[in-house]
Amino acid sequence: MTARHDYLSGQAEALSDDAFDDDGFLTEADGDEAKPSALYDGDQLEREERAALRRVAGLSTELEDVTEVEYRQLRLERVVLASVWSEGTLVDAENSLRELAALAETAGAEVLEGLIQRRQKPDTATYLGKGKAQELRDIVVSEGADTVICDTELAPSQRRALEDVVKVKVIDRTALILDIFAQHAKSREGKAQVELAQLQYLLPRLRGWGESMSRQAGGQAAGGQGMGSRGPGETKIELDRRRINTRVAKLKRDIAGMKTHRDTKRGSRRANGIPSVAIAGYTNAGKSSILNRLTGAGVLVQNQLFATLDPTVRRSETPDGREFTFADTVGFVRQLPHQLVEAFRSTLEEVADSDLLLHVVDGAHPDPEGQISAVRSVLADVDATDVKEIIVVNKADIADPEVVDRLLRHEKHAVAVSARTGAGLDELRALIADELPSPDIDIEVLLPYGRGDLVSRIHDEGEILASEHVGEGTRVTARVNADLAAELTAYRS
Incomplete structure (x- = not known):
């Protein structure tokens, strides 16, 4: 069967260029006056850079008239998808394969065909079995594909054996996701986390990357020191394994240092009594769009899996004036590689340390409940299950109303x-204000006029119920948190 990337069709309307006119203004379907796009999702500078293509004149070394040059698009990798359906329903298996197609297209591939085989469990030798692997080889030849992507994590021996049959490159779901992360990581911390995950994935698979890995390193012809150093020596695989372990150790030290910096900033916000709200959810569910809507952050918005990886923290406030922070996190996906969970643990700890979690769900997805389960399983790995959670069903304008109603009935908040x-x-703003921790200690104090800083803190961190200026100072009746109440004890009237 053909697994085209079609389940996202119709969902891209929220982010497509069709939503904007020629002047870059957002067009409203209800006939309202058009608004500047910056009011919608911020300045999309990174998105413009990704789509930019500039022609520089005068660089041709052969033709005087550059218009004679034939322009060709970069040839995309042509891939065939393969999956083993061993549990769940056929719909679940097809949804997983469609998601794999979306991942492949995000990585820059052209999906030609998708195949599902019904088996009790994957074949331990070639994943699909000897006969089906040969059928896959015939399809690869007929379609002219150069890569096969399997919808699970393959053992090194499975990848090598399947590659021997189909005669083209074979990768698995984990390698594909790691490749996407490597393309989209921008910050120093993000690049280090992705490199660590890639090396941890590669380390046990070195033996499967060709017989050259086992050659001896001794001898001048092999790059050794010549006479006096010949002998068994070290094999190339041992050298590479040691280099990888050395690099992994360094990356772990670097990431630990970055975690200290992140913890310091988080601790500073905690010391100032600022509550935090974390935004988490399935990739492409609309987390960045919601963050832009609520704060005008200008984070990259694109109808693409894992378009943004680097966390973003923005300050906001409730309708009654209480300040808090929004923290956007990396998106999740089914079978998210455990190497990535470990590498991004310091980033995901933003969720575990937050006061409130906005769990964004794509209401137009064929299996939104599966999205919720996948996200919660990852949150359990980082000990974030005790955080108060609000399910935010996004894309309600294009989702099936019955699906939206079902989600709203099943989830408490x-x-x-x-x-x-x-x-x-x-x-949503009102619900955030209700669920965030609020001051709960009533006090009545008389603050000298020289302590205007305390009056300001009561305004910022608490709720003033009554205020009166008298000869000795400012008499304030307010509701504050425990830390501020302790500082105001000396001024109780």
């Missing part, structure tokens, strides 16, 4: 929104 139209965002 849930709200349906549309980052494209803005529907439901006011209700």
